[in-house]
Structures are given as structure tokens and as C-alpha cells.
Amino acid sequence: MGLGNIIRAELPLGPFDKADFNLFPTLVQVHCFDNHPANDDIVNFIENCKNMSDWPKDVGHGSTSAMHYDPVEKAHGSTNCLDLPEFEKLKRDIENRLVDYTRTVGIAGVELTKSWFNIQEAEGFVAEHRHDLSIVSGAYYPYVDEGSAPIVFRNPISGPKIAERPERNTEFSTDGMEFNPRSGMLVLFPSWLYHRSYYNKTKKRITVSFNTRHLEVCYHDLENPHQFK
Amino acid sequence: MRPPEPQHFAMFPTLVSSWNIKGHPCEKTVIDMIETWEQVGQHRLVKGGESSYLTGNEQFLSDKRVVDLWKTLQSCCDTYCEEAGIDYTLISTSWFNKMSEGATVGAHRHERSVISGAYYPYIADGSNPLVLESPIQQLRMNDCIIKNTNFSTYDQSVPIHSGILVIFPSWLKHYVDPNPSEKRYVISFNTIRHADKGYVRTVKDYRMEDQNGTR
Numbered sequence: 001m002g003l004g005n006i007i008r009a010e011l012p013l014g015p016f017d018k019a020d021f022n023l024f025p026t027l028v029q030v031h032c033f034d035n036h037p038a039n040d041d042i043v044n045f046i047e048n049c050k051n052m053s054d055w056p057k058d059v060g061h062g063s064t065s066a067m068h069y070d071p072v073e074k075a076h077g078s079t080n081c082l083d084l085p086e087f088e089k090l091k092r093d094i095e096n097r098l099v100d101y102t103r104t105v106g107i108a109g110v111e112l113t114k115s116w117f118n119i120q121e122a123e124g125f126v127a128e129h130r131h132d133l134s135i136v137s138g139a140y141y142p143y144v145d146e147g148s149a150p151i152v153f154r155n156p157i158s159g160p161k162i163a164e165r166p167e168r169n170t171e172f173s174t175d176g177m178e179f180n181p182r183s184g185m186l187v188l189f190p191s192w193l194y195h196r197s198y199y200n201k202t203k204k205r206i207t208v209s210f211n212t213r214h215l216e217v218c219y220h221d222l223e224n225p226h227q228f229k
Numbered sequence: 230m231r232p233p234e235p236q237h238f239a240m241f242p243t244l245v246s247s248w249n250i251k252g253h254p255c256e257k258t259v260i261d262m263i264e265t266w267e268q269v270g271q272h273r274l275v276k277g278g279e280s281s282y283l284t285g286n287e288q289f290l291s292d293k294r295v296v297d298l299w300k301t302l303q304s305c306c307d308t309y310c311e312e313a314g315i316d317y318t319l320i321s322t323s324w325f326n327k328m329s330e331g332a333t334v335g336a337h338r339h340e341r342s343v344i345s346g347a348y349y350p351y352i353a354d355g356s357n358p359l360v361l362e363s364p365i366q367q368l369r370m371n372d373c374i375i376k377n378t379n380f381s382t383y384d385q386s387v388p389i390h391s392g393i394l395v396i397f398p399s400w401l402k403h404y405v406d407p408n409p410s411e412k413r414y415v416i417s418f419n420t421i422r423h424a425d426k427g428y429v430r431t432v433k434d435y436r437m438e439d440q441n442g443t444r
Contacts, residue, residue, distance in 0.1 A: 005374075006382065006386050009386065010388070018246060023379075024242065024364060104378070106375060161400065164315045164343045164398070166314055166316075167315055171240070171241070173313055
């Protein structure tokens with residue numbers, strides 16, 4: 001309370017009868033990389049990758065590079081696929097879009113930490129999850145068959161709505177929102193936002209997923225530095 | 230070549246609606262009632278002010294002198310529910326707070342209510358706004374916020390002046406910072422689902438009583 005970092009909603013100028021405010025929204029950004037020059041190489045790399053494992057049954061159904069045990073690093077999922085040469089151009093483009101996302105939200109810049117890819121075929125799915133320890137996460141679809149399963153975000157404020165009963169689906173009452181993927185689409189979202197993918201009905205749905213962490217914060221850039229004391 | 234602009238989806242917003250009913254036929258009556266009401270006292274949330282909220286089952290808006298105000302507020306509740314896409318509600322309890330200079334209202338929500346409202350029949354110029362707290366604040370433990378935006382803000386103030394009605398979900402935490410003006414009157418109310426009205430004896434739908442000729 002009283003930190004001075006309050007946004008003021010503005011009433012319409014002059015006489016008015018009613019004004020609506022859509023407060024505290026969650027930003028999900030969709031970028032389109034149609035005909036991305038690296039796409040063919042990326043899809044080719046992923047389809048021929050040998051270091052794939054099945055998701056555990058409670059996590060989903062499909063194959064992923066995230067669970068691969070690296071005998072050199074002696075760890076699971078140590079491969080950061082966006083650091084591979086085939087992904088170099090895509091990585092740069094994702095980093096640029098992350099700048100746009102963080103500026104729009106008003107949070108400090110981020111850098112990629114971990115990235116992996118998944119292949120879902122018919123009946124593939126990913127159970128609901130969030131990306132702990134990350135700031136902004138993303139899903140890039142280098143190739144998806146038309147009609148592939150959507151990514152579905154759960155309404156983060158459904159908990160306190162226990163006292164009300166939805167009468168019809170609106171942006172205020174909905175339990176979730178889904179996005180149908182298409183080849184070349186990048187979706188950026190806050191890592192705390194629970195999401196999943198439905199059962200896939202197509203033959204191929206390829207995803208490159210990634211997490212981020214904050215770059216070192218420059219306190220001179222803060223608009224309200226006192227809030228971090 | 231510039232990349233195409235991203236599509237921004239401002240998802241899962243919380244609806245807060247504001248009406249301007251300044252000059253309502255009951256305005257003067259309701260101000261007189263507030264100024265002469267005897268059942269007022271201290272409330273733990275209203276520091277430096279007085280409140281008619283004493284038992285938790287106050288029915289200030291059920292007074293027959295302000296039934297037209299009740300109907301207006303109820304109509305606004307109906308509109309809010311339609312726009313939000315939730316079941317209709319019915320005003321259940323109502324009370325008022327009188328605040329003078331320096332008075333505050335601590336952060337709180339209205340449990341056992343669906344939507345709530347705050348109607349300001351009179352506030353002096355310069356009175357403090359109603360401040361609403363972000364319901365997603367607790368999810369953002371990792372975020373380093375460097376700029377206040379509609380997406381990052383933890384608090385959003387809704388400006389008020391005499392005659393403003395604000396309706397918001399009852400689960401949304403809200404508060405008032407120390408008030409700098411000499412007089413700030415607010416009538417607050419809670420609601421229940423309309424379908425539940427049979428379970429609460431004290432709740433009446435005055436529109437139905439008009440139709441039945443029982444008032």
C-alpha cells in the first residue's frame with residue numbers, strides 16, 4: 001500500500017453514464033515467423049535427432065529433448081537447443097521478440113536459459129504445467145500439421161471466483177484461452193501461467209520451448225526504484 | 230525489413246465498471262440519512278472515520294426512502310453481470326462509511342458476496358480514490374518490475390467524484406489511502422446470487438414487490 005506505483009484509471013472527459021475498465025490483464029504475445037529462413041534446417045534437425053526421450057506418463061505423451069540424459073554433463077535436459085548452430089537465427093529472432101514482450105509488460109530484460117523441443121504425434125498431449133524459476137516462457141512451432149492441438153492457458157484468477165457462476169463465456173468469466181498453432185508461430189507468456197495442450201489429432205506437431213531469467217538489473221533504469229528497497 | 234507487429238492478447242482481465250448517477254432523485258435524501266443516522270460506530274478497517282457496518286447484516290438501502298436508489302444500483306448490478314457473463318445477483322447487505330481528513334480504509338475483500346459496489350453520494354474535491362489490488366500479484370514472485378504498465382501494476386486506482394458508482398468482483402482486494410479532504414461519504418453493498426435469494430430471509434427484490442403491490 002502507498003508505494004506510489006499506482007496506475008490511475010481515467011474516467012472519460014466530460015459527462016458520461018458508464019465506463020468499463022479491464023484491469024490487471026495477463027499479456028500473451030503471438031508473433032508470426034512465416035517463412036523463417038531457418039525453419040527447414042530446424043525441422044530437419046529435430047526430425048533426425050536421436051537424443052529424444054518419451055515424456056513421463058503424468059507429464060504428457062510424445063517425445064522430447066528435455067528429458068534426454070546427457071552422459072557427458074551427467075544431467076537431464078542439459079542441452080540448450082537454441083545454442084545449436086541450426087537454431088542460431090531463430091534464437092536471435094526470439095531474443096528480439098523477448099525484448100518487445102518485457103518492454104510491453106514493464107519488466108527488466110531477460111535472457112534465454114533453457115530450451116528444448118517436443119514432437120507430438122496423434123494422441124500426443126502435454127499435461128497442465130507452469131515453468132518454475134523462469135520469467136517469460138515461449139513456444140515456437142517450426143512445423144505443425146493443420147488442425148494440430150491448441151495450447152491452452154488457464155485463467156490465473158479462477159481461484160477467487162468460487163462465489164460466482166459463469167452464465168456465458170466472456171473474457172472475464174472464461175476458464176481458459178486457447179491458441180491454435182500454425183507453422184512459424186511464436187507464443188510468449190509469463191512462466192507462471194499454467195498451460196497445456198489437448199490431445200493432438202494430427203500426425204505432427206513440433207514445438208521448441210524455452211525459459212528465461214532476468215538480465216542483471218540496472219537500478220538506474222528503474223522508474224520506481226524505492227519499491228525494491 | 231521491420232518484422233510484423235505482434236498480436237497482443239490482454240488476457241483474463243478483471244471487469245470494473247463505473248457509472249455516473251450524479252443528480253439521482255435520492256441523492257439529497259441519502260446524504261441527509263447519512264448525516265443523521267444514529268447507528269454508527271467504529272469499524273476496524275475504517276480508521277479515523279465512522280461506519281454503519283456494525284453487525285454485518287446492515288440493510289441501509291432497504292430503507293423505503295431510498296428504494297429508487299436501490300433499483301438503480303440493482304439495475305447496474307444486472308448490467309455488470311451481463312457483461313461479465315456471470316449469474317445475476319441481488320443486493321444483500323448495504324452500509325455507509327463517513328470519512329474525514331486522514332481517514333483510511335484498510336485493504337480488504339468482501340467474503341460471501343459475488344459482486345460489490347461503492348456509491349459516492351457526496352465527496353469533497355480532492356478525496357482519495359478507491360484503489361484495487363492486482364489479483365495476480367502473488368504469482369509474480371520472479372518478476373523484476375521496472376515500469377508501471379497495465380500488465381505490471383500491483384495497484385490501480387479508480388477515480389471518484391460525487392455521484393460515481395463503482396462495481397467490482399467482491400474477491401478483489403481494495404483500500405483507501407489517507408483521505409486529504411474533509412468529507413467523503415460512500416455507500417457500500419454486497420450481493421448474493423439471485424438464484425439463492427430464497428435462502429436469505431432479509432434479502433428482498435423490490436422490483437418484484439412493486440409488481441406484487443406489496444410495498
